Amino acid sequence: MGGDGGPAAMLGGIERALKVDRSLRFLMFGDEAVLQPAIERLKLPAGAATIVHAPDQVAGDEKPSQALRRARTTSMGLAINAVKDGSADAALSAGNTGALMAMSKLALRTMPGIDRPALTALLPTLGAHDCVMLDLGANTECDAQNLVQFAVMGAAYARTVLGLKRPRVKLLNIGTEELKGTGELKDAAAMLREADYLPLKFDGFTEGDQLSRGNVDVVVTDGFSGNIALKTAEGTARFVTDLLRRAFTSSIRSKAGFALSKPALHMLKVHLDPNNHNGAVFLGLNGLVVKSHGGANTKGVANAIAVAASMVRNDIIRQVMTDLDEFRAHAFAGASAPE
Amino acid sequence: MGGDGGPAAMLGGIERALKVDRSLRFLMFGDEAVLQPAIERLKLPAGAATIVHAPDQVAGDEKPSQALRRARTTSMGLAINAVKDGSADAALSAGNTGALMAMSKLALRTMPGIDRPALTALLPTLGAHDCVMLDLGANTECDAQNLVQFAVMGAAYARTVLGLKRPRVKLLNIGTEELKGTGELKDAAAMLREADYLPLKFDGFTEGDQLSRGNVDVVVTDGFSGNIALKTAEGTARFVTDLLRRAFTSSIRSKAGFALSKPALHMLKVHLDPNNHNGAVFLGLNGLVVKSHGGANTKGVANAIAVAASMVRNDIIRQVMTDLDEFRAHAFAGASAPE
Numbered sequence: 001m002g003g004d005g006g007p008a009a010m011l012g013g014i015e016r017a018l019k020v021d022r023s024l025r026f027l028m029f030g031d032e033a034v035l036q037p038a039i040e041r042l043k044l045p046a047g048a049a050t051i052v053h054a055p056d057q058v059a060g061d062e063k064p065s066q067a068l069r070r071a072r073t074t075s076m077g078l079a080i081n082a083v084k085d086g087s088a089d090a091a092l093s094a095g096n097t098g099a100l101m102a103m104s105k106l107a108l109r110t111m112p113g114i115d116r117p118a119l120t121a122l123l124p125t126l127g128a129h130d131c132v133m134l135d136l137g138a139n140t141e142c143d144a145q146n147l148v149q150f151a152v153m154g155a156a157y158a159r160t161v162l163g164l165k166r167p168r169v170k171l172l173n174i175g176t177e178e179l180k181g182t183g184e185l186k187d188a189a190a191m192l193r194e195a196d197y198l199p200l201k202f203d204g205f206t207e208g209d210q211l212s213r214g215n216v217d218v219v220v221t222d223g224f225s226g227n228i229a230l231k232t233a234e235g236t237a238r239f240v241t242d243l244l245r246r247a248f249t250s251s252i253r254s255k256a257g258f259a260l261s262k263p264a265l266h267m268l269k270v271h272l273d274p275n276n277h278n279g280a281v282f283l284g285l286n287g288l289v290v291k292s293h294g295g296a297n298t299k300g301v302a303n304a305i306a307v308a309a310s311m312v313r314n315d316i317i318r319q320v321m322t323d324l325d326e327f328r329a330h331a332f333a334g335a336s337a338p339e
Numbered sequence: 340m341g342g343d344g345g346p347a348a349m350l351g352g353i354e355r356a357l358k359v360d361r362s363l364r365f366l367m368f369g370d371e372a373v374l375q376p377a378i379e380r381l382k383l384p385a386g387a388a389t390i391v392h393a394p395d396q397v398a399g400d401e402k403p404s405q406a407l408r409r410a411r412t413t414s415m416g417l418a419i420n421a422v423k424d425g426s427a428d429a430a431l432s433a434g435n436t437g438a439l440m441a442m443s444k445l446a447l448r449t450m451p452g453i454d455r456p457a458l459t460a461l462l463p464t465l466g467a468h469d470c471v472m473l474d475l476g477a478n479t480e481c482d483a484q485n486l487v488q489f490a491v492m493g494a495a496y497a498r499t500v501l502g503l504k505r506p507r508v509k510l511l512n513i514g515t516e517e518l519k520g521t522g523e524l525k526d527a528a529a530m531l532r533e534a535d536y537l538p539l540k541f542d543g544f545t546e547g548d549q550l551s552r553g554n555v556d557v558v559v560t561d562g563f564s565g566n567i568a569l570k571t572a573e574g575t576a577r578f579v580t581d582l583l584r585r586a587f588t589s590s591i592r593s594k595a596g597f598a599l600s601k602p603a604l605h606m607l608k609v610h611l612d613p614n615n616h617n618g619a620v621f622l623g624l625n626g627l628v629v630k631s632h633g634g635a636n637t638k639g640v641a642n643a644i645a646v647a648a649s650m651v652r653n654d655i656i657r658q659v660m661t662d663l664d665e666f667r668a669h670a671f672a673g674a675s676a677p678e
Contacts, residue, residue: 061516126581137513140521174476174566177400182479182563208570212578224521227513228564229571231547236575239551242465243610244583247603254603261596264586271582 001030001075003094003301004060004294007038010094013292013301014049015042017309020302024048024309027088029075031055054078058099060294067099068106076100080107083287090288090308092279094301097291101138101282108287111317113324116142117284118150119223119291120157123233124271127214132158132167134220136280137227144187147171147220151192152327153283154218155200156320161310164217166201172221172229173205180205184222197330199323208232237272279304281311283320288312340369340414342433342640343399343633346377349433352631352640353388354381356648359641363387363648366427368414370394393417397438399633406438407445415439419446422626429627429647431618433640436630440477440621447626450656452663455481456623457489458562458630459496461616462572466553471497471506473559475619476566483526486510486559490531491666492622493557494539495659500649503556505540511560511568512544519544523561536669538662547571576611618643620650622659627651 001007007030014026022045028035032053039049054075058067071077076095082088084107093100101117110117118135125131134154139146151169158167171189173181178189185205192202206216208229221229248258258265270276274293278300282289288311292304311317340346346369353365361384367374371392378388393414397406410416415434421427423446432439440456449456457474464470471493478485490508497506510528512520517528524544531541545555547568560568587597597604609615613632617639621628627650631643650656 063518124578126578140513172567174479174563174570179402207574208567208572209574209577211571212574224513225564225567228511228547228568231513232550232568232571233547233575235548235551236572237579238548239463239465240576240579240607240611243607244604247607248600250603250606254600257596257598257600257603259596260599261587261593264589264593264596265583267589268579268582268586272579 001028001035001094003292003296007035009296009298009301010292011035011038011042012298013296013305015044016298016302017305018044018048020306021309022048024305026050027052027079027082029054029079029082030057052078052082058096060096062096062099064096064098064102067096068102071103071107077103077107080104080287080289083289084108089312090290092290092292092304092308094292094294094296097137100289100291104282104285104287104289108285108289110284111286111321111324113328114149114153114284116146116149117282118153119226119280120154120283121230121280122161122277123211123219123230124277125212125214129162129164129217130277131211131214131216132162132218133211133226133230134218134283135223135226136230137223138282139223141224142184142222144184144191147184147188147222148191148195149284149324151188151200151202151218151220152198152323153320154220155198156323157281157283157316158217159199160314160316160319162217166199167217168203168215169200169218169220170203170206170216172219172225173207176205176207178204188220195327195330198327234274241272273299275300276303279307281307281316286317288317340367340374342631342635346374348635348637348640349631350374350377350381351637352635352644354383355637355641356644357383357387359645360648361387363644365389366391366418366421368393368418368421369396391417391421397435399435401435401438403435403437403441406435407441410442410446416442416446419443419626419628422628423447428651429629431629431631431643431647433631433633433635436476439628439630443621443624443626443628447624447628449623450625450660450663452667453488453492453623455485455488456621457492458565458619459493459622460569460619461500462550462558462569463610463616464551464553468501468503468556469616470550470553470555471501471557472550472565472569473557473622474562474565475569476562477621478562480563481523481561483523483530486523486527486561487530487534488623488663490527490539490541490557490559491537491662492659493559494537495662496620496622496655497556498538499653499655499658501556505538506556507542507554508539508557508559509542509545509555511558511564512546515544515546517543527559534666534669537666573613580611612638614639615642618646620646620655625656627656
């Protein structure tokens with residue numbers, strides 16, 4: 001158990017999550033000598049948390065290939081293995097994303113029809129609900145087939161978690177005209193345009209400035225662009241709120257204005273706090289692995305736990321598999337099938 | 340002359356720019372029947388603007404390859420040609436970016452040592468000055484050599500326009516560790532790390548959330564990621580200010596707070612207004628071509644004109660060429676040169 005600030009945020013997040021949902025049960029993989037005294041200081045319901053002693057840990061800057069060799073001894077490797085052997089319904093980690101992805105893929109394998117898992121999360125929008133975005137950084141380069149698989153998985157996620165019947169899916173591009181973008185994007189768009197039997201509405205390309213507008217339910221992209229977009233959005237939100245803070249403290253008058261507006265501005269803070277959107281899932285694996293941001297606080301960890309619990313209860317893995325089966329059945333039927 | 344709203348913003352921008360700098364001279368390429376009466380309504384100094392009748396225009400959704408065939412008749416093609424034949428110091432267009440890039444490259448050719456021009460602009464930061472970012476969308480895919488050339492050009496731009504002696508240059512990536520990212524990025528980083536004779540300080544990788552922090556002077560990226568990042572930043576800034584507006588209008592109390600804070604919030608608005616950062620240049624051509632945002636208002640156009648004039652006066656083309664000569668001299672000297 002880790003993240004940028006050690007196990008403190010994780011433990012606090014577990015305490016917080018249990019206050020909301022007492023039916024949760026946790027296996028904590030880490031150094032017993034550290035975790036045991038820390039747990040005793042928390043007020044957890046009896047039997048809610050069990051420590052599994054795993055003092056060996058994956059370093060934040062460790063190469064995934066290196067971490068893979070220690071899958072049987074590290075806390076990360078053992079937590080993933082608990083999902084594999086059925087002793088846990090989901091694994092949650094705030095550690096090295098590349099290592100988590102590599103270990104999860106090796107232990108849990110990808111679903112039939114999926115070549116690569118995609119890091120998937122919800123982004124805030126101005127619309128009635130969040131939007132699903134994937135891949136946020138698991139795969140640096142993706143071909144058209146990967147992107148189509150992400151679209152199917154993202155739509156299944158939106159149907160399950162957001163309750164949308166026929167999610168609007170768009171591909172992230174640098175223009176909305178059909179001729180824009182890479183060959184992979186054009187090919188993926190052509191394939192999705194034909195897959196009208198899927199429970200999703202493919203709506204062409206979207207651009208970076210539309211992500212938060214609320215006019216798309218699922219944004220599909222390669223992990224490189226997705227990570228750039230996600231982090232740029234986080235950085236810009238912080239940039240604007242920093243400018244806002246400067247503006248409000250620039251004069252006595254504006255300080256008074258700030259004091260008056262405080263309750264309203266609190267809404268803004270809640271909406272933009274990345275902790276309220278913490279918890280990205282590796283979709284496409286035969287098991288649930290959730291990544292918590294390394295810098296998340298207890299609220300962020302509690303949110304990631306709630307995301308994991310909701311996916312377990314909604315049986316997201318089966319939902320995604322059903323959609324993929326449908327997609328493959330049609331894909332294999334091929335051009336000879338009646339229109 | 341065009342853009343999303345026809346020639347009105349362009350003409351208003353010219354009027355505005357001339358109020359600040361009466362020494363500017365304009366050639367306006369467009370339909371005389373439209374431009375002549377419009378100009379007469381403006382109060383321009385005598386001889387400041389000359390109409391060149393060019394009624395044929397490139398459509399916003401026209402393929403660059405199509406537009407190229409009409410380079411000799413369209414207003415865009417003729418404006419670029421005026422730079423080539425020396426009758427203009429810079430061309431400014433608010434039209435189709437892909438067509439502008441293709442036509443400019445064909446007419447003006449790339450500088451010696453440059454394979455592809457890069458769309459370059461200044462981004463606002465929390466630091467003491469803006470940061471230079473390129474490529475913002477001219478090249479969907481770039482190899483390591485392209486990225487190194489962008490770094491040299493971006494640094495020359497930062498030295499000239501921002502007055503920095505030894506700009507800090509970083510490559511945009513999805514992590515800061517050396518092993519992160521695409522092969523192109525890793526190769527470009529290795530080449531830049533060795534090019535210590537250049538008047539720039541290569542500082543490794545940066546991520547999307549650092550763009551506005553003020554800890555980098557030049558951000559180098561391929562045109563796909565650059566465009567995604569730029570538009571995501573624009574969209575997120577608008578998203579936050581929209582949420583802010585909602586917050587301020589949510590109660591009478593917050594409305595009063597807003598009224599009090601208005602002068603301070605005006606600073607924020609000015610800082611975030613994309614019109615104040617309008618004007619991206621295609622660096623790497625034997626001539627100056629500046630792209631104004633299609634949706635820019637008169638202030639935005641005036642800003643793009645000021646950017647163009649400043650580059651002409653600073654002889655940015657010669658500055659970039661000098662740096663490139665230096666780079667090529669060392670590159671060709673190769674491994675046999677003394678360290």
